Amino acid sequence: MANADQPFDGAAATPTGVPRMAYVLTGCIAVIGSNSLGLGPIAPEVARSLDTSVPAVMTAAAAFGLGTSASALFLARHIDRIGARRMLQLALALLSAALVVTALSPIVTVLVTAQLVAGIASGIALPAIYSSAASVAPPGRESRTIGVVLTGWTLSMVAGVSLSAVLADVVHWRAVFAAIAVLALAAIAMLSFSSYRDVRASQSSPLPLEALKIKGAKPLLIACGAFMAAFYGIYGYLGDYLNNGLGQPVSANGLAALTYGLGFGAAALLDNIVDRLGATRVMPAAFIAAGTVYVGMALFGGSFTAVLIAVFLWGLANHFGLNVLIMRLTALDPTRRGTIMGLNSAVTYLAGFVGTAAFGPLYTGLGFSISAFAAAVLMLIAALAAAWRTAEDTTLDIGAERS
Known part of the structure; x- marks a missing residue:
């Protein structure tokens, strides 16, 4: 069950029934995301300041992804034994330190190293956040939480x-990472004052690949890999397509990112649908919906307006896809959530690397439409993997059990 090991404290709930701890975890995600997504827009300013090139600066982003994937695979398994809340606090402390070093970096090598450490911290923090979210979710409100x-x-x-981008322009790019470091410390303080106390597993943490033996883990991780490879494969080259393919200004990239984010956020208002229907039913449909959006991009991508509409729907579908993926993975074995979510994060960032690398030659040689069709094929694979688990065992249909 999603939270059989963590009784829900009704006093800690908001009027909507979502526990207050969920909003603390939201802030933790925002801190990590601000660092992982924030370097790209300010990379030219960082490069000028450090007297280096933009590609050299973006090596730091690659180092962040590498650190996240490695730590999620090899260190996140200790979350179950030590406790998600404690591990999250330790990870945020390490992240804060890495961000301070990033802000003070005199040369690009120090910047890359600091972001590698930030990635290691994030690879522990993200599985701890998702594990905590599943633990505090009240019965029947798993998806909304x-x-x-x-x-x-x-x-x-x-x-x-x-x-x-504004802070880097008005103050300095170093102020960006200093501000995120302060937010990380604020998140640690909020976790310290929260009433949430997680339950620690009594057994030793399994080795990462041993967690693949958990019933139902493999098809869901295959779905995760296909889902994320499709996302990163398109997202990585969407900006170039808008600029060079459609002749839009660079500001169009920011508008596309904003539109995607609005779609992703708007889907949260509909999460009660998942709680009513159940994650196992919604998951294949969410992946098919995302695949349909990719087909729409391929067919109508010649219009900037059509692309923006598709990007909004893309964010909407991806929110549901990620939500139900986390729900089903955390429900496999509540005593080993940290290990399972560590594998999920490792697969996510590995798929991001593979997707970006594989779609590069595809986009360059055959164009954006063919790339979008390829992403749709990956989403079909993800939907089939999700449906395979549904046919094998429907007992994990949490929403149906709660109804």
């Missing part, structure tokens, strides 16, 4: 990235 937490990505994309 996780949906609230996921809006942290919207905050980081809509507010964090935009404000980072």
